[in-house]
Ligand code: TXA
């Protein structure tokens with residue numbers, strides 16, 4: 635298959651919309667990461683998404699909508715709390731898991747009776763959903779296990795020849811995937827995957843916000859988890875990623891210089907000096923900057939030929955929890971603690 639490379643123009647968005655309408659797969663930009671889209675109602679198209687990614691069939695897809703009202707087409711029950719959150723955070727990087735309607739096949743929901751729903755903020759994504767007339771099922775547009783793509787070129791690196799088209803919308807602003815939540819009861823929000831929208835952001839709307847423990851620790855492959863995506867190793871570049879929890883830069887630098895092998899790189903904060911003799915890349919200082927750059931740097935480290943990457947440990951409160959979670963999962967939860 636020859637993958638079309640489309641641009642952010644009305645003609646190209648119309649072309650992408652018509653491909654989706656015809657059941658084809660199209661990768662498109664969102665504010666978080668690029669998604670690999672298909673008509674969420676068509677079993678054949680959704681099966682093709684799983685095949686193109688090499689994704690396990692029990693890992694459900696998120697359904698993307700362009701207007702809040704479409705939530706009623708996808709979910710069979712919408713609690714008041716979900717509506718209040720939609721009003722506060724949509725369009726934006728929040729996915730809500732709700733009971734699904736029959737129009738969403740079990741292939742899309744990974745066999746579950748629930749479905750994750752999100753209204754993205756990126757104007758190209760919303761135009762595409764509107765013009766195609768489809769609710770769009772879209773996982774991140776990487777091959778399963780790879781870092782999520784934040785540029786159209788990174789999508790092409792993984793998907794060229796496997797999908798009908800890629801729609802280029804520039805570099806994604808947020809850089810890590812949406813916050814995924816479900817509701818344990820009408821007043822309790824349960825965070826299944828951390829993202830830019832943090833526990834602190836959600837707290838004013840609910841009596842309780844519970845953060846799933848799979849965010850902090852490795853889950854055994856055969857465990858039953860609230861969100862199937864949590865049990866798979868994820869987001870990892872080919873290079874081995876090793877976060878180093880050091881009291882300061884000096885301790886980090888000392889450790890790395892004494893444990894460098896062929897192909898060693900460091901991933902540093904912007905404010906850090908160089909680690910003498912070791913090539914480095916940087917991923918920002920604040921949580922928002924680190925989220926924006928983390929996956930981009932993972933892919934650049936592979937392109938540079940890195941084999942082992944010592945990473946400065948991000949903070950893990952607020953929005954920074956999303957960066958910590960992606961890093962820990964890329965590292966298979968192995969950390970050097972000094
Ligand atoms: O920002 C994002 O969410 C991006 C863009 C493209 O929208 N999408 C994305 O999709 O990250 P994906 O498939 O890579 O991750 C979806 C996550 C998985 O961890 C999955 O297990 C969880 O959402 N999920 C989806 N539907 C669910 C459901 N019904 N119940 C529990 N977890 C669900």
Ligand code: MG
Pocket residue numbers: 773774782
């Ligand atoms: Mg993904």
